[in-house]
Amino acid sequence: MAEPARGVEFRVCPPRGRIELRGDPGDGAFVEAASNALGLEPPPTPNRSRSWADTVILWLGPDAWLIEVPAEAEHAVARALEESLSDRHASIAVAGAGSVTWSLTGPRARDLLAKGMTLDLDPERFRAGCCARSLLAKVPVLLHRPGNDPLYELTVPRSYAEFARDWLEDAALEYADTR
Amino acid sequence: MLLIPCPWCGERDESEFACGGEAHIARPPDPDALNDAEWADYLFMRTNPKGSQRERWCHTHGCGRWFNVERDTVTHRILSVYRMGEPPPKDAP
Known part of the structure; x- marks a missing residue:
């Protein structure tokens, strides 16, 4: 299994x-x-x-x-x-x-980002090969969708990295055991 | 919250933008020739219309570009968007 x-x-x-x-x-x-x-x-x-x-x-x-x-x-x-x-x-x-990049993947990756971003993450619009600077939980970020694995790459200025990590960990709690 | 159509990035949330106030205010070519009242008029006085107003906005947390927005100050409806240096559209619907 x-x-x-x-x-x-x-x-x-x-x-x-x-x-x-x-x-x-x-x-x-x-x-x-x-x-x-x-x-x-x-x-x-x-x-x-x-x-x-x-x-x-x-x-x-x-x-x-x-x-x-x-x-x-x-x-x-x-x-x-x-x-x-x-x-x-x-x-x-x-x-x-100057910055730190996280890779995000999994069926709830988009939901996780959507909690803190106003960017339209519809997979039909934010497709593979799309990138955008925007805000995640008020942190200026660069989001890139390289393909399907990883689904997203999130680049954050190093000075915000600790806050961004704490935010991601907290926001991901509810998805810990979901498929 | 406004959804602002950046001329480069498309529609993005207002939180990504900074508003730079009224657009198309030309700096006087020879400031030394102005008296204090004229200089104060250039620095501080704005038309503040009720209705359509042309404003400068910057997509600070996106592409970083300044551009112009024509916005209705009553309804917040965005009537048109045009790049710096472009002439304003005649009359938006």
């Missing part, structure tokens, strides 16, 4: 590299230089992510993206971006240590 499934599982992801990139997506040379350095074009569509191999690029704003790479590659990728974009108007900021 299978183990009774918990309604929602969440755990802290291992440290990852994060780089905040800003630049004008209307500038073809900027997009090309960034794409060359990353091997992936920053997604122009609002609230969408794009991934290939170890690299994930999340849309943060019309001229801002968050690039997620393995922790050990963070500085190398930032340097590659700096070199590639040296003659463009762009901003590259290494931000890996």
Whole structure:
């Protein structure tokens, strides 16, 4: 017999590299230089992510993206971006240590988030490949839906991490033994 | 609570936004040429209409962008939304 499934599982992801990139997506040379350095074009569509191999690029704003790479590659990728974009108007900021990411999965993961968020989490609307900055229990967060497992990745500024963890644990109590 | 259609992110809850007050107030090109009353008028005096008003809003906890909202101050109905630098829509329904 299978183990009774918990309604929602969440755990802290291992440290990852994060780089905040800003630049004008209307500038073809900027997009090309960034794409060359990353091997992936920053997604122009609002609230969408794009991934290939170890690299994930999340849309943060019309001229801002968050690039997620393995922790050990963070500085190398930032340097590659700096070199590639040296003659463009762009901003590259290494931000890996600034936040903590949880992975959330399970049949009640969406209910858990919905308790503290106003974002429309309808699976038809917040599909795989969607990401959004919003608020969870008044904490500014970045929510990403990479696919079906994990269902969600929740990135929280490190200074709010303890509060966010306490909130998640408390909010998840009622789902502890549900299928 | 308002549901505000961000020009980039679509409809989001008011709690993600910050309101920046009345829109389309141009800074006087030569502040030194103004007397105190004119400067105070620029700084403090707003039209405060009953009905349609154009406001600046920032999607602070979303995409971080400023944009314009035309809102009815009586009903809170949002009549139109347009980006910074875009001309306001003529007359919203």
